[in-house]
Amino acid sequence: MPREIRVQTPVAITNPNKAWVSSEVDKLIAEWSEWANFCTMLATEPDSPDYNPQTCSEAIKDGRENLQKHKILREKTLVFLRNHFSGSEFILDGWYDHPYESVTSRLSDRAPYWLHRLEVLKASMGYFQLPDGFWQGQGKKFLEALSDATAEGAIDVAKSWLRNPTN
Known part of the structure; x- marks a missing residue:
């Protein structure tokens, strides 16, 4: 049977x-690290x-209260991802x-994976696509910086923004 080819959505x-x-x-990341x-x-x-x-899986060794805290942090993370990213399913x-994890294993096995997923997301963010609203805001900042500059300084401002428009 041929391997299924998955089309990756652009991450934005x-x-x-x-x-x-x-x-x-x-x-x-700080919350997951803690x-x-x-x-x-x-x-x-x-x-x-x-x-x-x-009668219990190994997960209950950590206590039901801690399992609930973990679930809340996991769901909070997933809601944040869904609301502010598209294509982030790669993590x-x-x-x-x-729930994207084994619910029968100990929390000490599960929590580091979530931390790693967020670290991968953070490390990749510089390459994500950005919405038009971001670029409109950057354009406004550029024009404000340009209008505040002298004729000579305007060239330096434009050069700086063209080199790195996300600053």
């Missing part, structure tokens, strides 16, 4: 405020009283559908 930031989106990704550290510590502590080896590659 759908929110014209790229700086805000980037700072929110940084906040999520959570991953906490989950690593959980794995070294005694099992939760919620855990019954006869969920390997999972067929929601």
Whole structure:
């Protein structure tokens, strides 16, 4: 049977405020990093009283309350991705559908994957397509900088913006 060819959608930031989106990704990375550290510590502590080896999966060793906290952070992350990116599914590659993780494994195994996914997203953001609203805002900043410059300075401003229009 031939291998299925998947067409990748271009990855784009759908929110014209790229700086805000980037700072929110940084906040999520920090939150996931802190959570991953906490989950690593959980794995070294005694099992939760919620855990019954006869009736529960290994995940319950971390406690139902911590599983709920993890679920909230995961859903918050997924909502953010859906609302501010298109084509970002590449960071969920390997999972067929929601919740994009094994819900029976320990949190210490799951949290680092989410952190890594967000780090991949952040590292790739410089190459994402940007919406027209972003470029309109950049054009406005360019014109304001140009109008404030002298005739000689206008050339330097234009040269600077042409080299890096996303500054």
